[in-house]
Amino acid sequence: MRDPSLPDAFFKRDEVIRRVALQGTVELCDGSTQEAQSSIRLEVTQKTSACLKPRFPDLTPFDTVALLVQNEGPRPLRVGLRLIHGARTFRPTMNDFSISGDRELVEPGAQREIKFPRECFGTYGFTADWSDIREVHVHVALEWGKSDGTASCIHLNGFFAEERRMCAGPRLTYQGLTKYAATEEGVQNLCAPHAIGPFHAHNPGLHVPPPHSYPQESAQEILAGRIMGQRLSLPYLWDAKPTPELEWDHFLHRCHFLRTVVRHFAQTGSNEAAQWIDAVIRSWITRFPAPVGSNGGAGPSWETLSIAWRIREWLWVAGIVWQSPSLRRDTRIAMLASLWESAQSLMHHKGHPNNWLLVESGALALVGLCFPEFKEAEQWFSTGLERLCAELARQFYPDGVHFELSPLYHGICIGVLLDLVNAASFYERSLHAGILEVLEKGLDYLAWIMRPDHTWPALNDSGGFQGNYCALMKYAGYTLGKGKHRRRAWDCESDPQARGCRTFQDGGVTIMRTGNRQHPAYLLFRAGPAGASHVHGDILSLELHAMGRSWLVDPGIASYAPGELTDYYRSAKAHNTILIDDREPRPDLQDFRERTRSGRENTFSLCGEDVHIAAGIYRGPWGGDAGLHSWVRSIVCVKEGEYFIVVDELYGTGCHVVDTRWQFAPAEVRFCNETRSVIAVDSASGAALMIKPAEPHASLDVRILQGSEVPWGG
Numbered sequence: 001m002r003d004p005s006l007p008d009a010f011f012k013r014d015e016v017i018r019r020v021a022l023q024g025t026v027e028l029c030d031g032s033t034q035e036a037q038s039s040i041r042l043e044v045t046q047k048t049s050a051c052l053k054p055r056f057p058d059l060t061p062f063d064t065v066a067l068l069v070q071n072e073g074p075r076p077l078r079v080g081l082r083l084i085h086g087a088r089t090f091r092p093t094m095n096d097f098s099i100s101g102d103r104e105l106v107e108p109g110a111q112r113e114i115k116f117p118r119e120c121f122g123t124y125g126f127t128a129d130w131s132d133i134r135e136v137h138v139h140v141a142l143e144w145g146k147s148d149g150t151a152s153c154i155h156l157n158g159f160f161a162e163e164r165r166m167c168a169g170p171r172l173t174y175q176g177l178t179k180y181a182a183t184e185e186g187v188q189n190l191c192a193p194h195a196i197g198p199f200h201a202h203n204p205g206l207h208v209p210p211p212h213s214y215p216q217e218s219a220q221e222i223l224a225g226r227i228m229g230q231r232l233s234l235p236y237l238w239d240a241k242p243t244p245e246l247e248w249d250h251f252l253h254r255c256h257f258l259r260t261v262v263r264h265f266a267q268t269g270s271n272e273a274a275q276w277i278d279a280v281i282r283s284w285i286t287r288f289p290a291p292v293g294s295n296g297g298a299g300p301s302w303e304t305l306s307i308a309w310r311i312r313e314w315l316w317v318a319g320i321v322w323q324s325p326s327l328r329r330d331t332r333i334a335m336l337a338s339l340w341e342s343a344q345s346l347m348h349h350k351g352h353p354n355n356w357l358l359v360e361s362g363a364l365a366l367v368g369l370c371f372p373e374f375k376e377a378e379q380w381f382s383t384g385l386e387r388l389c390a391e392l393a394r395q396f397y398p399d400g401v402h403f404e405l406s407p408l409y410h411g412i413c414i415g416v417l418l419d420l421v422n423a424a425s426f427y428e429r430s431l432h433a434g435i436l437e438v439l440e441k442g443l444d445y446l447a448w449i450m451r452p453d454h455t456w457p458a459l460n461d462s463g464g465f466q467g468n469y470c471a472l473m474k475y476a477g478y479t480l481g482k483g484k485h486r487r488r489a490w491d492c493e494s495d496p497q498a499r500g501c502r503t504f505q506d507g508g509v510t511i512m513r514t515g516n517r518q519h520p521a522y523l524l525f526r527a528g529p530a531g532a533s534h535v536h537g538d539i540l541s542l543e544l545h546a547m548g549r550s551w552l553v554d555p556g557i558a559s560y561a562p563g564e565l566t567d568y569y570r571s572a573k574a575h576n577t578i579l580i581d582d583r584e585p586r587p588d589l590q591d592f593r594e595r596t597r598s599g600r601e602n603t604f605s606l607c608g609e610d611v612h613i614a615a616g617i618y619r620g621p622w623g624g625d626a627g628l629h630s631w632v633r634s635i636v637c638v639k640e641g642e643y644f645i646v647v648d649e650l651y652g653t654g655c656h657v658v659d660t661r662w663q664f665a666p667a668e669v670r671f672c673n674e675t676r677s678v679i680a681v682d683s684a685s686g687a688a689l690m691i692k693p694a695e696p697h698a699s700l701d702v703r704i705l706q707g708s709e710v711p712w713g714g
Helices: 174-181 184-191 219-223 246-253 258-268 271-287 304-321 329-348 355-370 377-395 407-426 433-449 470-480 564-570
Strands: 015-021 025-028 033-035 040-044 047-053 064-071 077-085 097-099 104-106 111-117 122-124 133-142 152-165 500-504 509-515 520-526 541-546 549-552 578-580 603-607 612-618 630-638 643-651 658-660 668-672 677-681 688-691
Touching: 040 047, 040 133, 047 152, 064 077, 077 152, 104 111, 111 152, 122 246, 133 152, 174 184, 174 329, 184 329, 219 258, 219 271, 246 304, 258 271, 258 304, 271 304, 271 329, 304 329, 304 355, 304 407, 329 355, 329 377, 355 377, 355 407, 377 433, 407 433, 407 470, 433 470, 433 500, 433 509, 500 603, 509 603, 509 612, 509 630, 520 612, 520 630, 643 658
Parallel strands: none
Antiparallel strands: 015 152, 025 033, 025 047, 040 152, 047 133, 064 111, 064 152, 077 097, 077 104, 077 133, 097 122, 500 509, 509 520, 520 541, 541 549, 578 658, 603 612, 612 630, 630 643, 668 677, 677 688
């Protein structure tokens, strides 16, 4: 957060007690090396980097890296650091590394000293200290959406390490809280044991699961120290790094696990649960004061997205546990101070221009709405709402599909809107009509892509192949099915629509539902844009569900951690698509504008009474040197979904080997030489799926991979 320029009696600051220069050598992106005693000039057309090698690798005494830069170009630039550690606990072939997120902004013509405190770094690996920093990579990129092909210039004028005497959190003192952030009377009212806002025990939003695939323990297990599959305990909860994955650290600091214990308290009134929540929140606030002069970077504690999620989890504490005397008054005061710091951070800083901005804007509006006692509450609400409406217009297509084309992130954005609509109804505040319009269209899309077994596909980055958003849909039914927002009921209790066809033209997604309620068939065809981020090579891929189970699936993704398995999950090889001479379609190589362009030009569908047809076209790019090929895939639903015909047409020149990939959900898969077809059998029910080439050539080569690592497959 930015320094609020308050007196020390109102706001606590860290003290820099030592500062040393780290200049050693610099290796530029062109491979040249020079001494870093003088200014280093970098040209930036889109992004560039430089490798700084410190004079000494042991930075243990220090907790901040500072970089003095000057932007001499006409456009804003984003700057970030990557620290390369000497240890290799993350991957045997890769050094552990810590990242700052590349989000510190330097305005045109500005000279700025950027402080990167240790708490703004997220780390891949078990390395928790700075005892062996081999390299510091400086990453510079144009501000998102500002590239026009011309070069900008930035100078690196200094490279330092600092040691601070840090204060305990929160930084906002009681005097600052009662005389600057709020009023004495307002704080006293807030601290009294009572329920705050619409986040109460009867709100089904309490049961929406967290957006991660780590284990979700029961309240008793969490109280015993088991969180997201790891054994943890107070007071060392926040210092633990039991996995090398940065994502696990982020989810811990976002406090998703608290909601399970809050539900337990709501059901039982357990003092143990309330006391545990009190201890966890107070320990976090004390341990992690807001970083002043930093946007939080990629650090698990104060990254902008972590702030937003934590606000939303704490709202359930305020709505349900606040009334318990076991939540101590000192903890309530500390929470109020930390919420003020969180809102100020979101006012000053923005995260990635995708679902992050929607979640952050919604959280800022919510904290302003639910805590009107803060003097800046109305500003938080109006700013959050203004940003939210701008992002809804930018990120959601007219057909209601979110521009990342991921059901997971689509659902996350819908959850934020439901929280806001629910809170606005409770406080009798009006919202822009466009919010409800996007919400209803977005829910309509989620309802259509739901499989007959009430699971969801995993397009792009969406976790595993059996996503479940039923709790979110129930929350939607509760929020939109009452009062002035009364609309159609959303839930998973009734069967999905058994028959029909729907194409979401902008998102480029077609769903075919055939058969009857006893034997429904479902096919999803993925054409259209690749997506703003979290992109997979699943262009013109499809999913098939029939006879009570999924057959052809998008496997989703297991982790965001860099590595060969993550690369495989994101590749075309892991999807129901094609390769040309082992070269993949690479929609991720398209620029942002092309990745998010409406799919109306590339998608065709005919949804009639007796026939459903969908088609899409992909014009490149392809990985490697696959030539300028265009690929058209058409799908025809025949005989009530008993057959689906898939036609692939390639346009280009030369003779090539075409590899058609099919990804099966777990089943017994075999090749039948007699029929020249691949057959998948469900051993439990005996149901089977046959994939048969229309003209099986003698040269047909069929390979079945199951759990393969060389090559990756299965």
